[in-house]
Amino acid sequence: MSQRFSTFLSQLAEALRGEQGPQLAYLLKPTSEHGKAIVKELRGMLQYKQSMAFYEGSIDSPWDEIAIQYVLVVNHCAKQRAVEAFKEECTLVSLFLRFFASNSGWTLPALFSILRDLRDLAFDDGTASMEEAARIISKAFSNCVMDRQSPVAESRKWGVYYVVGLILKCYFRVKRISLSKNILRAIDANPDIPSLAQYPRSHQVTYRYYIGMLSFLNEDFAKAEQELTLAFYNCCIDAHKNQERILTYLIPLRMFKGHLPSKELLKRFPVLEDLYTPFLTAIQTGDIQTYDATLDRFERRLVDLNLWLTLEKARELCIRGLFRRVWIAADKSARIPVSMFHVALTVSGSGEMAMEEAECMVANMIYKGFMRGYISHEKQMVVLAKTGPFPRLADRPTPFALLQ
Template sequence: MMSISTGNVNQYIQFVERVYRTGQGNILAKLVSLRDDHVANRNLRSSDIAALVEGNCVSPLDELIITHLSCVKALCARNYMEAYDHQSACVAVVTRILSNQKEENWCLPLMYTACLDLRLVAQQAELYNPSNGKILEKAAESLLGCFRVCAADNRTTDADTKRLGMLNLVNQLLKIYFRINKLHLCKPLIRAIDSSPFKDQFPLAQQITYRYFVGRKAMFDSDYASADHYLTYAFENCHRKSMKNKRLILTYLVPVKMLLGFMPAKILLQKYDLMQFWDLVSAVKNGDLRGIDRVMEEHEGFFIRAGIYLIVEKLKITAYRNLFKKVYTVQGTHQIDIACFQAALQIMGQDDVDEDETQCIVANLIYDGKIKGYISYQHKKVVVSKKDAFPPLSGL
């Protein structure tokens, strides 16, 4: 690759043709990567790339080289929309190459690189030419072209099947859909992977990324048990030295665990620099509703950027449970006046809560299984079970 970093267009063409003829997918991927050293080679930025390539290279490699070098040239000029158009064309060429190759998949690394670069260029184009996500949405359509080619390979036992490339593409698409807030488009992709006979054969790194996004989607769908399952897998299998990634996973796993009644240890939050959650843990445990409001106000920016503000707000339900347990303990009886719970809420800053709202909160807690009992509306009392009236919360 050193010669390509300093060579001319003709040498570059010869190198591309040689690795293509010999089926060296990983090297070919580097030769069309926008993140490789050859991108800095000024000799590859001719004023008329097409004229130099056409006639000197077989099809479809001529189109691959022209679109790639044109994209490099546009990026160097900081023309991100033009770069996006060229990279989109490059992915279209890669899609045709994949489609024309029967019973072989050595070009999958080329597809991975071209599709990743398209997403990254689309993000830059969106940044400098805001389109409310339209550029990224168009990029996703290009990636779906590759996805369909891979999914159409019906060989389910052959090591050369293109279906082995599906998860890499799905992860790229999930990143786009989360970025443009089109989570409903994730569902068919998730279904395709979960039904794939190769779902346990994909590289571990790809499986971790996939489960991270599927866990986040489950969290937004209020399916906290599934979110816990996927995010826990991602966290436990993420490399121990990947502190940044483990912290990112925990940003979503911690509130999910808390909603399920598992409180994180302080040492865990300290290790991954997530102490924003510690004061929240203390407030939830103590039923301190005013404290929860204070934490959410103090760390509002963090919770909003992570997209978990509304999820964290749901922790008030657990705080209600803990507050009412304190009332139950103080009263020392299994029949507690609604007025006692109302008074506790008012002490904790819920000044305007009335009797009906208090009953509603208690009813929701009973429905969620956080209180065992029933409301006697006639006597305006909550009658709780004599055994495990407030099922215990577990800790991490």
């Protein structure tokens, strides 16, 4: 028997006896140095998978098989064989779940670790593997939810939201977002799951991010803004990439309520600064030409992010900004000729348009609550409210209405 593998088995047995979840997670990491050392020592035997059967029965089942699977995974990872590594990790996880289903929450650190490894290996392997990973991880979710014997403090239920986060990551990765409904229904159907606020912040942030994204894609923008805002303010300050992902969608949603990000915030995220600064500047100055040019320049990027339609609709914020500048130029008069808005639209880059089209755009701004007043068609005059002719965007009854 390999000396290193013998030591590994002893360490596994000790971690199991002492219910040491973090130690178990460490021992099963496929990228660890101890794993590479075992593989190096067993190199001859690993040419033939069946030869590893020699070690079956070395420790209690299913851990003898798990130990063998671990070595096979490490071997394939070392040789950069993604397909084989993923298949062996699938078997390892399935064996672990057999043990996990009859134990309490002390096993959660190990569960989290091997499921994360499974997802990472699936990522290297491709779409089909990612779907298979989601299917296997869903079994772990069921095992977490169904723990009704363990004391609350030691329940496997404390793994629910971490596992759900991994499943949703898989679905989003392969663009099978509709499958998320099943897992969310399962959460709703189990009222005995502790409230989300009782879970670690990292679990909360991941879950809220994906709920926010699902709401965004389903055009429930009020809920999307709520969930993404909570995700952002609870996100670890050092998790820069996660904050950037959240802000990518939170910034345009906040724009519709008149809350533009500060320059200081954007400077912390150069990628978002590059994307959003031209749009924000155009909105503030009413520069429709620049806004349209920016939409064209970033079209492919915005389409990939599912943001193009959102920012195309946000063009109306730019028109509102332009019309407000017309009002200021007219000494904030309550009566402004339609022709002034027509000229402003023409000069700002909307191209040649008939007076009727300009009048229609003013009427649209009034209808959607961006302006308060009415149009005297006979006199070709826009009559604005004497107080608050351009209400704050946040004060509009339905700030996300134009996104529907």
